[in-house]
Amino acid sequence: MPDTSPAVAETFQDQRDRLRAVAYRMLGSHADAEDVVQEAWLRLSRQDTATIHNLAGWLTTVVGRISLDVLRSRQARPEASYDDRLPEFVVTVDDGPAPEDEVALADSVGLALLVVLESLGPSERLAFVLHDLFGVPFNEIGQILGKSTAATKMLASRARRKVQGTERQPVTGQEQREVVDAFRAAVASGDFERLLRVLDPDVKLTVDTPGGVVVTLGATKVATGAQMFSRAAARQRTVLVNGLPGFLSWRENGTPLSLIAFTVANGRIAAITAVADPTKLASMDLPDPA
Missing domain, CATH: 1.20.140.160 (PhyR, sigma-like (SL) domain)
Known part of the structure; x- marks a missing residue:
């Protein structure tokens, strides 16, 4: 029975x-x-x-x-079209590192690995x-x-x-935030050389766009794309994406522009995963602008 x-x-x-x-x-x-x-x-x-x-x-x-x-x-x-589908994102407000944050990060599977698993x-x-x-x-x-x-x-x-290459040595949440903050500062200031220093030479950018998933490889191309894309953002807010540091951007009219998450290894950004499809952003449970 x-x-x-x-x-x-x-x-x-x-x-x-x-x-x-x-x-x-x-x-x-x-x-x-x-x-x-x-x-x-x-x-x-x-x-x-x-x-x-x-x-x-x-x-x-x-x-x-x-x-x-x-x-x-x-x-x-x-x-x-599951072949090029990105993993599902859970987005929460980043209020800074908490004791359990470090434990969760050490046990997490990075977004870069999830994308490869797909x-x-x-x-x-x-x-x-x-x-x-x-x-x-x-x-x-x-x-x-x-x-x-x-x-x-x-x-x-x-x-x-x-x-191979997507599993990295775990780093603390605070270390990840510092690298992501350096990336954002370099983009905001338009400092291309500084941006290159914070990106791994083999960094992979995966973007979910209305036309499908687009992949860009290499620090120079990723840095160029990051600078061009940032000009359209009117507001930004730091968030956690599946437990990893990232940020949300909004247009001037208040609609979400992009959701970006980072995988950090050896003090540099090794992978960036982003959603820029307005339909998918609208379907997500996203925090309001700060």
């Missing part, structure tokens, strides 16, 4: 944050991740838990399977996320995929090569 006892429910609640993190890194959407976790709970409620020897592992496997189904469903709907095939993404980010053994991942352990290792290895 299914077991919905308080003990099982409590165990599930203890695992909820971890399961949500797995689903989010698979799907790049907090709403989709929440739906996946809820579906996992429904499946658990129909399961005889006496047959489950490792409930945490069972839940991770179920979340992985459901997420894989969602990814494959996306690929079957080419009109949805480019992986469903099987590659599952193998990489479950093994490299959450430590699930390859033989268990292989059971989800219907592949051998060796084949699953190959998938993870291929995915790892694609994301």
